[in-house]
Amino acid sequence: MHVFGAGGGTSSYREIEDADLIVFWGSNAREAHPIFFHHALKAINKGAKVYGVDPRRSKTAEWADVWLGLDVGTDIALAYGIGREIIHAGLANEEFIRNASTGFEDYVAACEPWTLEVTSRETGVPADLIREFAHDYAKAERAQLCWTLGITEHHNGTDNVRALCNLALLTGQVGRWGAGLVPVRGQNNVQGGGDMGAIPKNLPGFQDVGNPEHRAKFERMWGVPIPSKYGLTLSEMMEEMDEGHLTNVYIIGENPVQSDADSAAVTRRLQGLDHLVVQDIFLTKTATFADVVLPSTAAWCESEGTFTNSERRVQRGRKALEPPGEAKDDIEIMRLIAARLGHAWPIQTAEQVWDELRALSPAHHGMSYRVLEERGGVRWPFPDENGPEIAFLHGRLWEKDPEKRGRPAPFGIVEHRLPVDKLNDEFPLRLTTGRRLTDYNTGVQSGGFNSPIRVGACIDMSPEDMARLGINEGEVVRVASRRGAVLAPARRDPGLRPGLLFMACNFPDEVDTNLLTIEANDPISKTAEFKATAVKVEKTNEALPEDDGIEDFVKRERQNSELLIAS
Structure with missing residues (x-):
């Protein structure tokens, strides 16, 4: 809204089918947005190159040609490093920047400290992959940059979005058929x-x-x-x-x-x-x-x-x-x-x-x-019943006439800031959350069934962390943060790097993930930092509670709440 003047994705689903480069940044669309991902598959089948930018090798990242496994909370640093490489390689779209944007010189100055080496050290992404991403994104004829909660559910989520908008302005990857910015919505409305x-x-x-x-x-x-x-x-x-x-x-x-x-x-x-x-x-x-x-x-x-x-x-x-x-x-x-x-x-x-x-x-x-x-x-926008439908937004930015072009889009100078919930000796592991394919949000509509493909409530751990802590797959462990603790079965996930854990944000009845997460809110969007919680995992002899029906459910929830409030 701040950059382009409209609070919606710039591109239609049909356009991603014609993209030659697709970036899923903080987006596990394969599981969380399967309908949208089916459109992306059509482009993939036609040869589109795919980048997955995500702390874990998700189901979507497995489809990617290149996975940039960055450390949680370092998205702005990575975006600055990519921007600097595009500028220094002479790949910035100078005509588009001159006609359609403001604040470019300030953006160049903000990028300058983020060399490939500095960016790699801060994000954990190899320098050669950062360079490859920058060159491919800038040179692509039609690039789609897609993101979801992996970008927005941080204490600086709005700044994260601004950092991605900067990359589109830098390269002119917006306001054209097949080139755009796509915040994929997590629910149907x-x-x-x-x-x-x-x-x-x-x-x-x-x-x-x-x-x-x-x-x-x-x-x-x-x-x-x-x-x-x-x-x-x-x-x-x-x-x-x-x-x-x-x-x-x-x-x-x-x-x-x-x-x-x-x-x-x-x-x-x-x-x-x-x-x-x-x-x-x-x-x-x-x-x-x-x-x-x-x-x-x-x-x-x-x-x-x-x-x-x-x-x-x-x-x-x-x-x-x-x-x-x-x-x-x-x-x-x-x-x-x-x-x-x-x-x-x-x-x-x-x-x-x-x-x-x-x-x-x-x-x-x-x-x-x-x-x-x-x-x-x-x-939308669709002001006239007999008028044409608009597939993509902000085509005005490419107009030669300044009056038709309208308000220029500003580059945003944002600050790289690490997660609020710091890791230390007591809480040495980073927990991130997200959706799973077979569950939906808080499980109100999708939680009351069993299916052979359903993962169920669990804590996903890397094989290295499980071996180091002596935890077997399926074993119930205690996951604790500075705010609370839950019990959950451990599940082995080779897509996680050591030190990174994953739990569903679908919150089945037996595991309340958000007892762990922190109320560190973005100052503009007021979204909490669900994606970066400091935790510890301990072996335990406790068992998960059984759900014996609605009356027991209500009674148990009220008792648990009284205990939590008392503590």
Whole structure:
């Protein structure tokens, strides 16, 4: 958003099929984004070269022609080293930089200390691989740079993204067919949630709530004044709970007791509220602490609406099944709550809500249900029902006319900073987290089944670490950080280097990974540093708890929480 002016991926899925170079940086797309990876496979089958940049040799890195196994938290150092090599090799796109960017001289100065030797020493990546990456990326006709949580879930995640944007500006690998920056979304409507205003500073359609013209438009439609003050992010809400300023919370389709860093602290805050309401399709761990649970029909097959994916494509979602029991549609639940608060909202269908959104958001104005059905989905921006669909963004940067080119994209000067949770003699191992193919987020929708391909809850360790600690595969070990401890079976993973551990962020019931992680938040995005936790692993004679049903589950969670809070 800061660099290019739009908070979405620059390229369509179809474009990656024509790329001749694909970079998966902090992205295990093979497991975490398999639909997107199928598009990448078409390019791979046509001969595209693939780079995997990841601390572990993930399933995606196994597909790569070259794997850059960097140390956790050294992404900015690596990006600077690549940038310096591109500049010194005379491979920077000087015309594009001159016409479409600002701040280049400052960027050159920031890159200068990062020689290949210095970068290799700081990141753990061999100098020859850094050089090879730099030359291939700069020379590629169409390069796609893809990233996910491996870049953003750090205390400096926003700076990490800026560092990758710098590389695209340096080489002109953006604003053209097949050349772009692709932040792949982890769920089927993450992009849609942001588009609809689930970002504290934005009204729907990425319209800044601080802009009086934007507020006036919504005030006319809604008939109420809209405050100009930005709202709170999730981590800021947690801080307000600590201060006693936020005492009532309404959670819809979110499970922060499992998904947020330092889950013991999250549980303590939620239990300290005056009133907690949770609206979801299953009784999540968060819901076990609620005063009121509202069973909704948020299940994808039981409701109408739209989804917006990583390529900004808005698609229809259609109701296939009736909701069970007394469960109600989310729109109906909110309408009934409004009525209890004295506001008679009209009964509205999902299409009527969407049409209201189209009337307020220029980027979505042309996306009627008719157009979405006829075209099988449309990418924003799409202001005119009869207009063309835009495959890639920021083509304006290549215009010769300065007026058509518009605002230049700024290079970002960012600082390389190592993870907050430091390694020492007591906590000598680095734990990183991520998704697995057979589980999904906090396991609410995908955790209640067994499958021969499912890995299950475990701690992945390198063969060298297992041998050094005398741990056998399948043996239950105790994993402890400065915040808490969990029990988990050990699993051998040759893709991990010594000193690096991996656990799923899917958090099955029996292993709460986020009891370990740290609340070190990025100052801009407020995302916690899930990817870099200092831990120790110890042999133990303890066994994993058994799940005996929902009543035992609720009882056990409350008892565990009381013990954690007491300690």
